[in-house]
Amino acid sequence: MLLDTPKIAPQDCGDCPIRHRAVCARCDTDELLKLEEIKYYRSFEAGQTVVWADDRMDFVASVVSGVATLTQAMEDGRTQMVGLLLPSDFVGRPGRQGAAYDIVATTDLVMCCFRKKPFEQMMEQTPHVAQRLLQMTLDELDAAREWMLVLGRKTAREKIASLLAIVARRDASLNMVPAAGSLAFDLPLTREAMADYLGLTLETVSRQVSALKRDGVITLQGKRHIVVPDFDRLLEEAGDDNDGGMLS
Amino acid sequence: MLLDTPKIAPQDCGDCPIRHRAVCARCDTDELLKLEEIKYYRSFEAGQTVVWADDRMDFVASVVSGVATLTQAMEDGRTQMVGLLLPSDFVGRPGRQGAAYDIVATTDLVMCCFRKKPFEQMMEQTPHVAQRLLQMTLDELDAAREWMLVLGRKTAREKIASLLAIVARRDASLNMVPAAGSLAFDLPLTREAMADYLGLTLETVSRQVSALKRDGVITLQGKRHIVVPDFDRLLEEAGDDNDGGMLS
DNA sequence: AAACGCGATTGATCTGCGTCAAGGCGGGGT
DNA sequence: ACCCCGCCTTGACGCAGATCAATCGCGTTT
Numbered sequence: 001m002l003l004d005t006p007k008i009a010p011q012d013c014g015d016c017p018i019r020h021r022a023v024c025a026r027c028d029t030d031e032l033l034k035l036e037e038i039k040y041y042r043s044f045e046a047g048q049t050v051v052w053a054d055d056r057m058d059f060v061a062s063v064v065s066g067v068a069t070l071t072q073a074m075e076d077g078r079t080q081m082v083g084l085l086l087p088s089d090f091v092g093r094p095g096r097q098g099a100a101y102d103i104v105a106t107t108d109l110v111m112c113c114f115r116k117k118p119f120e121q122m123m124e125q126t127p128h129v130a131q132r133l134l135q136m137t138l139d140e141l142d143a144a145r146e147w148m149l150v151l152g153r154k155t156a157r158e159k160i161a162s163l164l165a166i167v168a169r170r171d172a173s174l175n176m177v178p179a180a181g182s183l184a185f186d187l188p189l190t191r192e193a194m195a196d197y198l199g200l201t202l203e204t205v206s207r208q209v210s211a212l213k214r215d216g217v218i219t220l221q222g223k224r225h226i227v228v229p230d231f232d233r234l235l236e237e238a239g240d241d242n243d244g245g246m247l248s
Numbered sequence: 249m250l251l252d253t254p255k256i257a258p259q260d261c262g263d264c265p266i267r268h269r270a271v272c273a274r275c276d277t278d279e280l281l282k283l284e285e286i287k288y289y290r291s292f293e294a295g296q297t298v299v300w301a302d303d304r305m306d307f308v309a310s311v312v313s314g315v316a317t318l319t320q321a322m323e324d325g326r327t328q329m330v331g332l333l334l335p336s337d338f339v340g341r342p343g344r345q346g347a348a349y350d351i352v353a354t355t356d357l358v359m360c361c362f363r364k365k366p367f368e369q370m371m372e373q374t375p376h377v378a379q380r381l382l383q384m385t386l387d388e389l390d391a392a393r394e395w396m397l398v399l400g401r402k403t404a405r406e407k408i409a410s411l412l413a414i415v416a417r418r419d420a421s422l423n424m425v426p427a428a429g430s431l432a433f434d435l436p437l438t439r440e441a442m443a444d445y446l447g448l449t450l451e452t453v454s455r456q457v458s459a460l461k462r463d464g465v466i467t468l469q470g471k472r473h474i475v476v477p478d479f480d481r482l483l484e485e486a487g488d489d490n491d492g493g494m495l496s
Numbered sequence: 497a498a499a500c501g502c503g504a505t506t507g508a509t510c511t512g513c514g515t516c517a518a519g520g521c522g523g524g525g526t
Numbered sequence: 527a528c529c530c531c532g533c534c535t536t537g538a539c540g541c542a543g544a545t546c547a548a549t550c551g552c553g554t555t556t
Contacts, residue, residue, distance in 0.1 A: 072397045074487055080400040082393035095383055100390055123379070130378040131371070135343055137385040142348055144392035145330035149320045151399035152328040152447025156543065191504060199400025204543055206505055223504065223551095239322055404513065439534065449514055454535055471521090471534065 038118040042111050044068075050103040050111070057099040059113040060092025066109030067188040070101040071196065081197040082144070086170050086188075090136055094120050107188050151199045154239055159198040160208045161238035164218065168228055183228045212237065286366040290359050292316075298351040298359070305347040307361040308340025314357030315436040318349040319444065329445040330392070334418050334436075338384055342368050355436050399447045402487055407446040408456045409486035412466065416476055431476045460485065 051057050063085050070083035123129050150162050171185035195202040212218050219227045311333050318331035371377050398410050419433040443450040460466050467475045
C-alpha cells in the first residue's frame with residue numbers, strides 16, 4: 001500500500017513545516033500561537049548525532065532542511081536504519097521518555113523543535129492535534145511496514161530501485177512537481193547509509209547502482225546526482241505496482 | 249529498544265481486552281458504556297481471511313483469543329508478514345478508509361469489534377482515548393522498526409530465536425508469569441507463516457529450528473509445543489541484549 | 497604539486513540461504 | 527485398517543550477496 005505525501009510546500013504556511021505536516025491542518029488557530037512560544041531552531045552539521053538511543057529527548061521536532069536518519073545498532077556493530085527524515089518529517093515520541101534510536105544528521109540539518117512538556121500539554125488541550133499526530137504515526141507505521149517487505153523479500157536491485165523511488169518521490173513532492181516521467185534529484189546518502197537502510201553491504205549497493213546505470217534505468221552526474229529518465233521504469237525495477245505514491 | 253507488554257490479564261476488566269489495552273486506562277468511565285453499544289464479537293476459523301488489503305474495513309477491533317497475521321503481497325506472489333496479532337492486540341486505522349494489509353486468522357480467532365464511525369466519534373469527544381491510541385501506535389511502530397533490524401541484519405538462526413523470544417514473552421505476559429528462566433508455549437504459526445514473518449523460506453526455518461533443538465536451546469514436543477529451558481540463552485541466540493522485553 | 501583521506505568502484509572468492517526434490521509423520525475420512 | 531492430505535524434515539546443489547582486497551577519483555591540507 002502506497003501513500004502520497006501532501007502536495008503542500010512549507011512556505012505556504014509560514015517558515016515552519018510543522019504547521020501543517022505535524023500539528024495543525026488549520027493554520028489560523030490559536031494553537032499555533034502557543035506553539036510559537038515553545039519553538040526554537042537547532043542546526044547540525046553533516047555527520048553530527050542529534051540524539052543517542054535511550055538518551056533523554058526533551059523535544060519533538062520537524063525537519064526544516066537537510067536529512068537525518070534513525071538507526072538501530074546491535075552490540076556487535078551491525079546496524080539497521082529504520083527511518084529516513086526528510087524536510088517536513090516529524091520526529092518525536094509524545095508521552096515517551098527517551099529516544100528510541102540514534103538520530104544522525106547525514107547532511108547539514110535544521111530542525112524546528114518544540115519543548116516536549118508544553119507540547120504535550122498543548123496536545124492534551126487540543127484534541128485535533130492528538131488526532132493529527134495519530135494520523136502521522138499511522139503513516140510512519142505504514143512506511144515501516146512497507147519497508148519490511150523491501151527488507152524481507154526484495155532482491156538487491158529491487159531494494160536500490162525502491163530507495164531511489166522513495167527519495168525521488170519525496171523530492172518531487174517537496175518541489176511540487178508530479179512524480180512521473182523524468183525526474184532528477186540529489187541522493188542525500190552515502191553508499192554506506194544506503195546499505196544500512198537496505199540491509200546490504202556498501203559494495204553490493206555500489207554494484208547495483210552501477211548495474212541500474214548500465215541498464216539505463218538511471219544516469220549519474222557525479223556520485224550523488226541521479227537522473228531518472230522514466231519513473232515508471234524505476235517502479236517496475238522496484239517490484240512495485242505503479243498505482244500510487246510511497247511515503248518516506 | 250525493547251518494550252514490555254503491560255502485565256494485565258484481559259479478565260481483570262471484563263471480557264474484552266480492548267478496555268485496557270486499546271481504549272481506556274480508566275475502566276469505570278462513561279466511554280465504556282458508549283463502547284458497549286457499538287461492540288460486537290466476530291469469530292473466524294483457522295485459515296479464514298478477516299479482511300483483504302484495500303477492502304473497506306468498517307470496524308476497529310481487539311483480539312480476544314487466537315492469532316491473526318497482517319501480510320503484504322507483491323504481484324508476483326512474494327509475501328511478507330508485517331504484523332502478528334496476539335490476544336489483547338488492537339487492529340484498525342481510525343480515520344482511514346481501507347485495510348492496509350491482508351488480515352488472516354492463523355488459528356481459530358475471536359475478535360471484539362467496534363463499528364468504526366461511532367468509535368471515531370467517541371475518540372473525538374474523549375481526548376484520552378486518542379492519546380491512548382497514539383501510544384499504542386507508537387508501540388506498534390517501535391515493534392515494526394525492531395523487526396526491520398531482524399529482517400535486515402540478522403542471520404536465519406538469529407531470526408528464528410528472535411521470533412521464539414517474542415512469542416514466548418507475549419505468552420508469558422498473557423499468563424502473567426515472568427519472562428525468564430524456563431518457559432513453555434505453543435507456537436501458533438506454521439513453518440511457512442514463520443518463514444513469511446522472517447523473510448526466509450520454510451525449509452530454512454525448519455532447518456534452523458532443528459539446529460536450535462540439536463543445540464539444546466529449545467526442545468520440541470510435537471511440532472508446535474516449544475520448551476525454552478533458558479530464556480537468556482535464547483535471547484543470546486537472538487542477538488538481543490537481555491535488558492528488556494520486546495513487544496509483539 | 498605532492499600527500500592525504502574519504503567515498504566509491506571493481507574484482508576474486510566464499511558462504512548462507514534459496515531452490516528443487518524426495519520422503520516422513522500424524523490426524524481425519526472412508 | 528487403510529489411504530490421503532497437510533505439514534514438516536532432510537538432502538543435494540546453485541546462486542545472490544557477503545567478504546576480502548586493490549584501486550580510483552576528488553576535494554582538502556600542507
